[in-house]
Amino acid sequence: MKNGLYRKLAWNNIRKNQSTFLPFGIVASCVVAVFYMIFSISAQSDAVYQGQQSMEMILKFGTIVVGIVAAVILLYTNRFVMKQRTKEFGLYNILGLEKKHIAKVIFWETAIVGLGSILIGLLAGMLFSKLLFLIFINMLGLKSKIPFRISYQVLAVSIGIFALIFAINMFFNDLRIARLKPVEMLRESAAGEKEPKAKWVIALLGVVMVAAGYYISVTTENPMKALNLFFVAVLLVILGTYCLFMAGSIAFLKLLKKNKKFYYHKTHFVNVSGMLFRMKQNAMGLASICILSTIVIVTLSTTISLFVGIDDERRVRYPKDVDIRVVADEKVKDEKMVQQLEQRGERAREAALRLAAKQKVKIKAEEVYTVYEASLFWKNNRFYMDQSYDLDTLVNVSVMTVRDYNAVTKTKYKATKGKYIVLTNKDTILYGDDLQIGEQTFACKQKGLIYLKRFADNYSQQLFILVPDTKDMLTLQHAFEGLAKPLMYSGMKRKVTFDLSGSKKAKTVYGSKIGDWMETEKVEGISLIEDYYTTLQTALNLYASVFFIGIFIGIIFLGATVLIIYYKQVSEGYEDRKNFRIMAKIGLSNQEINQMIRSQIRLVFLLPLLVAGMHICFAYPIIRKIMAMMNLTNEKLFVMATVGTCFVFAGVYLIVYKLTSRVYYRLVGTR
Structure with missing residues (x-):
């Protein structure tokens, strides 16, 4: 077979699987654009305000964080894409294509999507970089005309990083195909039919870890100690959340199943059974959505508070315009x-x-x-x-x-x-x-x-x-x-x-x-001289950089959340389609089936949001102490920023729910 045929077959696959490839390509392009914009501004930070090392350090650190998160998002979502297409590759194998031929098709699919995403992302990044650069220097309160330039080094590094990420995706895709047999490929999309067992030890461990994280947050009084324990509490809550979603949810469903009065109801029977059969796979996605949602809200609320409350913070740090100390x-x-x-x-x-x-x-x-x-x-x-x-x-x-x-x-x-x-x-x-x-x-x-x-x-x-x-x-x-x-x-x-x-x-x-x-x-005898006004620009550089990076990190995590939700809906739609059609054949009406679907989708969607809200409530005490240590004592501002961020995020989350649920309904075919 010639390469032209592989390219043609890959292109046809992309067109026919738009519901899978298009969201992935859009998110990949956005990730490339965001990384380029942050990297470009970081590379020009010396032109913004010479000598501000803290600002340059934060921008460069933000670039690294965005790059790591971008890689995780693309690698994680690639797994969803491949899982939905495993059965398709199994059919190719049965029809005569060898695994090396399938690998070449995957190569061209990845190359087309990767090249397109990188080009579109870089063009969008270059188009919006100047606008964001101007916004950034205005946030710093600078009025001078600072030249904006396109760095070929930034372009080359961006292309190299994302080409490497897509190459890693290609490697894992080929490895997946090489390890599966044709029959396994056909059955892969139906994996997970065996009812999972309740893992009570892991569920209990999840409760203990989350409770320990909450306890640290609520009981730690000393702000310096809170800063030291914050990451311990975060790690405990993250691990505990995964344990609760993966084992605790199954244990809870098992308890519902044992309650015969509740379980033997036509709606409850279907919902509980359906959740049990797929919970192991769903739990990872739901826990990831919960953690990402919490990170988005905490990142945005804290960075907004620090930037908006800079005057309050400065006045706590410098109550007088000038402070001279003599020894x-x-x-x-x-x-x-x-x-x-x-x-x-x-x-x-x-x-x-x-x-x-x-x-x-x-x-x-x-x-x-x-x-x-x-x-x-x-x-x-x-x-x-x-x-x-x-x-x-x-x-x-x-x-x-x-x-x-x-x-x-x-x-x-x-x-x-x-x-x-x-x-x-x-x-x-x-x-x-x-x-x-x-x-x-x-x-x-x-x-x-x-x-x-x-x-x-x-x-x-x-x-x-x-x-x-x-x-x-x-x-x-x-x-x-x-x-x-x-x-x-x-x-x-x-x-x-x-x-x-x-x-x-x-x-x-x-x-x-x-x-x-x-x-x-x-x-x-002068030991120290401090003043409010000359330190204000340094603080503005620092908090504007933190705010700028925080916004972008929040956007990227939000994008990751949306993408995980979308692919979770798509994967569940394919898995549920056959089951709900069987229910229709045995006598359930479309209205009854739709009612079951709505209750299940609402449960799946609201659970991560509710748990994320609980995490935010319990995290508030320790975050407030850390913010106070940074001299932000305006608790009203922090509360307003946190509540406002929660409402905006919940609104976006519900919009995603509406849009992705339509994809689910279309795949299930009950409407």
Whole structure:
């Protein structure tokens, strides 16, 4: 046989199997286009904003993730396509075509679909890349005209990657054909007729893993610990979901079957029996749909929240426009050194005022105070050091004079010699009336919550100890340092913070110059200078990149979900057609059959969505803590983004249900 005949036969197969090849080709083209667009923008990130390494890193990481997901989608859906055509290849073999001939037909089918998908995808990618590039730089707040270019390197890499993916598909297809005998090919599409057994151990394991993942999410209080345990919880829930769908669903159906009053009803009998016979195959697809749906909702809701709430996040991180921290050359040991530290702070303040006059901005809402800070462990009103690094008992301590704290917070606490005021961001961690630091005990006059929200840490326990004067600050410092070397940091510093009034441009210029200005003015002891405006562009680059990648990853996972649903409907349609025709012959009316079909399809479609919704509800507590650690404390925004994403996804999901159910009905032939 000549190659021309193989090509012709392959082309005819593609035309006759449009319901199988067309969705695969469309999704493949979209995947190629998305990968090219992300890769193209990533390759030009240096032209967008020079030096922003975090943005470039996220874009490149996003490109890798999109590439991996694209490969998984194409390899996974190729299996569906081949399963529906195995019987067709078996007929070819019986009619005289050898396996090597069938392999050549598959080669040309894969080549035609692959080449077409890559070309269409690249053309669409090049067509929309510039539009997306402009959207991206506008998201970054850039107004400069940045040239857009088509990179031949990006084109070559994209072609190479997807050519390799289609070659892998071709290899697995040929391997599948080589391993099957003609009779097995004919029976392959009818595989799974044997009723599956209830695997109670796996079902119970699924319940335990999902429950463990939920427990971690709900009970983990410390945000830093939540970040460490998040991926453990995700892995447990994913594995548990697959176990529940594959074994738990069968076990549940077996229980329904044992309930004779429920089972021996003409509608229930057909639905339960039908689900049992195909559940092993369906369960994988349903579990995949559930997991993908959860990933789409979590990815989109978190990235939308981070990008939309960037101003809230920045203001939590930088409550004042400028924050200057001054330290001594050595550890502060007495009141004289405290006074010297305060004098350095005053020189820094005066230098900041001079720069403000020069840059035509005004300083307002000043806050100047001395604070001792340390990180150690705290339990039952006792401070201690622990090498085990228990995040649940980690506490950040700040010691201030009552005078400074009242001046900053506009409160009216009163000092009492020998008795301290203890404030915390979590009222559950205070016990008794005393503080114990090592072997020393200090009396507490009053306890309460930290007044200013910006003094309350979002990711750890925090204590403010208010003392009458600097002598008491030094006493507590010596007591803390007598324990051992504090875990993360310790030391006394003078803070000078203030807001600016003037144009945004002038404020940004001020923030960019204040560091060099302090060196020019020879202000000593500057340990840190932070400002809101110059860090805003960096944060915008970071979150815009995360949002941009999140949207595309969400779209790709959504596409994968749609494709799995479609092919699941097609495969079930072919399998159910014969069964429902037999039912029609034994006396069931079309109305009764359609009612059975609708109830079964609704169950199959709604189950992954309902389970995904349950996953989102239980995942919310741990995700909220992680978002708070990223300084996004606007819980209302996060809730709105999550609920909105769920509604939009559910709408898209229902549209897919309507469209794919029509394909199912057409294949079954009851309408």
